[in-house]
Amino acid sequence: MTTTALITGANKGIGFATARLLGARGWTVLVGARDEGRGRDAENDLIARGTDARYVRLDVTDEQSVAEAARWIETEIGRLDVLVNNAGIAGGWAGKPSETSVAALRTVYETNVFGVVAVTNAMLPLLRRAPAGRIVNLSSELGSITETMNPKSPMFAIASLAYPSSKTALNMITAMYAKELSDTPIKVNAANPGYCATDLNRNSGFRSAQEGAEVAVHLATLPADGPTGTFWGYIWTADSGEGGGNGQIAW
Numbered sequence: 154m155t156t157t158a159l160i161t162g163a164n165k166g167i168g169f170a171t172a173r174l175l176g177a178r179g180w181t182v183l184v185g186a187r188d189e190g191r192g193r194d195a196e197n198d199l200i201a202r203g204t205d206a207r208y209v210r211l212d213v214t215d216e217q218s219v220a221e222a223a224r225w226i227e228t229e230i231g232r233l234d235v236l237v238n239n240a241g242i243a244g245g246w247a248g249k250p251s252e253t254s255v256a257a258l259r260t261v262y263e264t265n266v267f268g269v270v271a272v273t274n275a276m277l278p279l280l281r282r283a284p285a286g287r288i289v290n291l292s293s294e295l296g297s298i299t300e301t302m303n304p305k306s307p308m309f310a311i312a313s314l315a316y317p318s319s320k321t322a323l324n325m326i327t328a329m330y331a332k333e334l335s336d337t338p339i340k341v342n343a344a345n346p347g348y349c350a351t352d353l354n355r356n357s358g359f360r361s362a363q364e365g366a367e368v369a370v371h372l373a374t375l376p377a378d379g380p381t382g383t384f385w386g387y388i389w390t391a392d393s394g395e396g397g398g399n400g401q402i403a404w
């Protein structure tokens with residue numbers, strides 16, 4: 154049986170690059186996408202590269218879609234080795250706290266926070282059937298309170314609510330799942346891809362989507378003695394500039 158990974162929001166950006174990298178390892182890649190046209194395009198692109206890719210309709214904010222995706226995977230594959238909770242939106246991430254409406258906050262949380270919980274809970278029964286389940290949550294250094302409050306960090310200049318706080322919540326969610334699952338083979342970690350050029354930031358990032366995806370792949374392929382409940386990925390400091398490496402990020 155091949156290793157199977159579900160990646161949410163796999164039709165573009167870091168999610169698609171993650172699908173490409175895992176597919177190149179010979180894995181079966183389930184291309185989660187909310188739009189069928191975009192999902193099928195990504196599926197076909199991956200198939201043309203020799204990957205066993207299968208489109209799965211999955212809108213992480215739609216509980217029915219999440220339940221149907223889990224049922225489909227159970228019928229077609231019977232288990233899930235890796236879940237990459239990648240789907241995310243920026244919302245008004247640059248808006249000041251005092252100018253952020255609760256509605257705007259709620260919209261971002263629906264995808265970045267509640268969507269992750271909905272998908273994780275739906276997929277956990279399938280992950281428990283895998284010999285070495287892995288869950289990777291795409292977080293951000295903007296979710297690190299330590300970094301955003303560090304005057305020496307490039308993140309210090311940011312003062313906005315929706316996106317950063319959604320990733321802070323995701324970090325705690327990662328830690329809590331890791332604790333609950335600590336007596337199982339399943340490892341749950343948060344990934345910081347770094348500032349990557351994707352549609353999320355109008356392609357302003359200084360890293361490529363592939364470099365960001367390599368962080369997710371590292372956590373998706375951790376060995377049995379690898380860590381769980383950690384925040385790992387690109388370290389961006391004032392000193393490192395755009396030439397930092399990967400490592401442990403402070404929550």
Ligand code: NAP
Nearest residue numbers: 162166167187212213239240241291293348349351352353
């Ligand atoms: P992106 O290019 O905008 O891709 C986001 C993906 O999420 C798209 O496939 C999008 O689908 C999907 N998506 C959004 N809402 C969804 C929903 N309700 N259900 C299912 N899929 C949904 O962004 P990206 O930069 O690759 O971001 C991927 C992840 O990395 C996000 O969680 C982001 O917060 C995180 N991240 C990115 C950066 C960065 O610098 N780029 C840095 C740190 C963290 P559609 O095409 O249908 O919209």
